[in-house]
Amino acid sequence: MTDVSPDSAVLPDQAPAPRRTPVAVVGRDRSVAGVIERYGLLLLLVGMVVFFALLPSSGEAFRSAANINSVLASQAVGLTVALALLFPMAAGSFDFSVGAVTATSSVMAAAAVSHFGLPLFVAILLAVASGVVAGAVLGLLVARYGINPFIATLGMATLLGGAIFAYTNGLQISKDIPETLTDLGSLSVFGIPRIVLAAALIAVAVWFVMRHTPLGRHLFAVGSNASAAHLVGLNVTRIKFLSFALSGLVSGVAGVLLLARQGAATSDNGMNMLFPALTAVFLSTIVIEVGRPSVLGTVIGVLFVAVSVSGLTLVGAPSWVSQVFNGAALLIAVGLAGISRRGADPARL
Amino acid sequence: MRSGPSTTAIRLTGINKTFDGIPVLRNVDCSIAPGSVHALLGGNGSGKSTLLKILAGVHPADQGGTITIYGRAYAAGSYGPAIARQSGLRFVHQDLGLVPDLTVSENFALESGYPRRAGMAISWRGLRRSTRQSLESAHVDVDPQTLVRDLRPSDRTLVAIARALRDSDEGSHVTLVLDEPTASLPQHEAGVLLEAIRRCQSRGQTIVYVSHRLSEVLEIADRISVLRDGVLVAERSTAGLDEAQIVALMTGQEAREPLARGMPEADARPVLTVSGLVAGPLRGVDLTVRRHEIVGVAGLLGSGRSTLLRTLFGNARMERGGLEVDGAPARLRSPRDAIRRGIALVPEDRGKDAAFADLPLWENVSATAIRSYWSGWRMARATERRDATRLIRTFGIRTATPNAPFTHLSGGNQQKAVLARWLRLDPRLLLLDEPTQGVDAMARADIHELIREHVARGNAALVVSSDFEELESLCHRVIVLRGGSRVAELTGPRLTEAAIAELTQITPKEPTHD
Structure with missing residues (x-):
């Protein structure tokens, strides 16, 4: 046997015989503390829902199908942006460009149909492609040329924001946006907003890539220790590049959803979409699989913030509450992630 | 507060520790004679690290245990890092706790604080002087102005020890606890460290020594305590011991015979x-x-x-x-x-x-x-x-x-x-x-x-x-x-x-x- 590749693992039949003390191998940590640590945020989300649904001042409005749908629909784009952020975050890089790339994609799609009269199908392809290109450029800068992702993505976000403003002149593009697209943003199927279904579909796709493909596992390996990943034979440059390219792809899709939802592309630079996405991804690291970002955790994180803000608004809290809540949730999530990492300090046996 | 000549520097009685319901230490009794070099040995998961942390006051032991230092007894619950320090215990951990990009004297100041001139500006000269004194009294030939990163590994360890011992006057009861001080040292540099330990001992200090290098242990330690699966299985003098016997104590099995070095055939591919x-x-x-x-x-x-x-x-x-x-x-x-x-x-x-x-x-x-x-x-x-x-x-x-x-x-x-x-x-x-x-x-x-x-x-x-x-x-x-x-x-x-x-x-x- 001259060729042993990592793809042809040889398993234990020729591994050494069992030695010494048999090792107790049990399942996950099922202690009370462990369960609270892993499901705390989910329990809190459920608690919030129950609280606002029962609270006399908000209950009726909160429970209404209209409110539920509006909360969900308003979060569909935000969730998609957060999902885009997951790829680079899993691979250990920040990406501050997801909001700006989303905004760019939405302007791209709107301009294509409105200014150039291109068919919707082509416009969507162009918009998504713009996201992929932006992501690929970032991927090259970070993975190939070793530029700090913090700086590179912030630079890209600023650049795109400026480009959007230059193109739109500060005006929104709302003429001739096809109904087929805006229907996606406003209509429902079986009582569920279409855009929520679209976001759910994307979430499932991202979940599948993260959890059920080698690439997903490679992303986490690179994010955990790039040097060790290189030394177990992974192509770290390629994996980092892909994390940004995929981020661009999903941001591009988010841009199309944004246009569908708003019915117009604004001159906004998209930075206001970045922080809720960061919050959700950080919240995801303190739930279920504690310590690493996950799709399910991100969904829980997005819903947690949305439900809380909606409930607070219904009980009459002023409009700045949303921003304060987002900021506080981000800080708390980052803090808790830090503490749980420190708490993981070996209570060595 | 010296309560007459003690025959033990440190005595641990009935020390138990459980993490999440899993017992890590079981009823450990251990005593360390003043002025001796006492090695603490055990394999992975033996509870050795936990015992050290209890001694440092970082982890509290379970109720019922007692830690006695030079005649003063502390219940497990009331013992903490401050008491450990007051009682003369000084720890040098495996990673030494030195910042490579600071000078030796700045590293001293990290623990002792910076001396001030007229209560305001840092007195750099004062810091250098006190650092030099500490280094000299520990026989460490290093300039306080050197960056720690430029020191060779064995000197780094010596600096860490000198820092731990900086304010220990002659005659007070000092116990130096060294956690694998030679683990990151090449074999030929370890000798310098062993020499330093002997010097500490000759000044009447007690040394608790943790190491995986059994040859070193035999060379330097007076007594050993061996932990296995959280239980203290042996406490004895090193006289007449050899490495194989220690391994047997640690593993609970007879030492494996070293394999005969058969040569592979010369014409093997x-x-x-x-x-x-x-x-x-x-x-x-x-x-x-x-x-x-x-x-x-x-x-x-x-x-x-x-x-x-x-x-x-x-x-x-x-x-x-x-x-x-x-x-x-x-x-x-x-x-x-x-x-x-x-x-x-x-x-x-x-x-x-x-x-x-x-x-x-x-x-x-x-x-x-x-x-x-x-x-x-x-x-x-x-x-x-x-x-x-x-x-x-x-x-x-x-x-x-x-x-x-x-x-x-x-x-x-x-x-x-x-x-x-x-x-x-x-x-x-x-x-x-x-x-x-x-x-x-x-x-x-x-x-x-x-x-x-x-x-x-x-x-x-x-x-x-x-x-x-x-x-x-x-x-x-x-x-x-x-x-x-x-x-x-x-x-x-x-x-x-x-x-x-x-x-x-x-x-x-x-x-x-x-």
Whole structure:
């Protein structure tokens, strides 16, 4: 046997015989503390829902199908942006460009149909492609040329924001946006907003890539220790590049959803979409699989913030509450992630 | 408050400790005589680290235990870091707690605070003076202005000890606790440290010494306490003890007979042939490794020993030279190329180059085989986990669960996991860089056995180690590198620890010292 590749693992039949003390191998940590640590945020989300649904001042409005749908629909784009952020975050890089790339994609799609009269199908392809290109450029800068992702993505976000403003002149593009697209943003199927279904579909796709493909596992390996990943034979440059390219792809899709939802592309630079996405991804690291970002955790994180803000608004809290809540949730999530990492300090046996 | 001459410096009585309901220490009674060097020994998971943390006051012991220091008894619940310090306990941890980019005196100030002039500006001169005094009284010949990073490893350890002892007056009861102070030191630098320990002892200080290097323990310790599975199984004098007996105490089994060094047949097929290798510090190295053979590489830091392994693993550029793997010319441009040719590398710096610290143990074991579980449309996760769990068991990796984050494992178990990750690929050539550094005696024996078994199946191994005793006992043949060239090869009866030590250092270069 001259060729042993990592793809042809040889398993234990020729591994050494069992030695010494048999090792107790049990399942996950099922202690009370462990369960609270892993499901705390989910329990809190459920608690919030129950609280606002029962609270006399908000209950009726909160429970209404209209409110539920509006909360969900308003979060569909935000969730998609957060999902885009997951790829680079899993691979250990920040990406501050997801909001700006989303905004760019939405302007791209709107301009294509409105200014150039291109068919919707082509416009969507162009918009998504713009996201992929932006992501690929970032991927090259970070993975190939070793530029700090913090700086590179912030630079890209600023650049795109400026480009959007230059193109739109500060005006929104709302003429001739096809109904087929805006229907996606406003209509429902079986009582569920279409855009929520679209976001759910994307979430499932991202979940599948993260959890059920080698690439997903490679992303986490690179994010955990790039040097060790290189030394177990992974192509770290390629994996980092892909994390940004995929981020661009999903941001591009988010841009199309944004246009569908708003019915117009604004001159906004998209930075206001970045922080809720960061919050959700950080919240995801303190739930279920504690310590690493996950799709399910991100969904829980997005819903947690949305439900809380909606409930607070219904009980009459002023409009700045949303921003304060987002900021506080981000800080708390980052803090808790830090503490749980420190708490993981070996209570060595 | 000296309460008359005590016959014990430290006495632990009835110390128990449970983490999450799992007992880690069970009813430990231990006493340490004043002015003695007392070694604390035990394998991974023996509870040794926990006992040290209890002594430092970092972890409280369970109710009922008592810690008595020079006659003053403290209930387990009331003992803490401040009491430990007041009672004269001084700790030097394995990582030393020095900041490399600060000077020696600044590192002192990190613990003692900066002396002020007129209550305001830092008195740098005062700091230098007090640091110099502490260094002098500890016989450490280092300029307080030097950056810690420019010190050689043994001096760093001495500085850390001098810092720990800085405000201990003559005559007060001082107990110095050293946690594996020589683990990161090359063998030949450890001697300096042992000397320093003897000096402390001659001043009447008590030393609690934790080390995996049993030869050192025998050389320096008066008494040993051995922990096994959280129980103190032996406390006795070192007089008349040998290493095999200590290992037997630690493992609870009779010592394994060292394997007779059978030579593989001379005409066995070469797995690796290197000719005229030039890379980094290496200047034209020739080397052949045959089937069934464990070849050692000895050399000081900078001799090119690590570059040799990195080049063979495609992780350092080969400037010139020829390379054949299994008789076929090979060009290795990346670790991936090397892995495809059946080469594996267990790197020296586990934390930096091998550990996926926050990922679960099972994913760490799986890291080399992820793609093999791709079934065409999804990962066969269940199979992957089951295989990893089985490897964890066959390699004797001690863990509560395969989901435990890798950092929660002790050094020896981490190293076994890294070995498991590679041996599952059944590599033709196993490259090992300091395979048992910072690993306890039992895990070390296990790791050696795993390497021998793997090679016995017709493979080969190339081992770099600064532990020459390890090279002697493990290898069939040892080549010695000096200044990037191969200067000697030792086989058969000439292959001894002493011979290796001598050959690596024939022209000892004084490490720069500024």
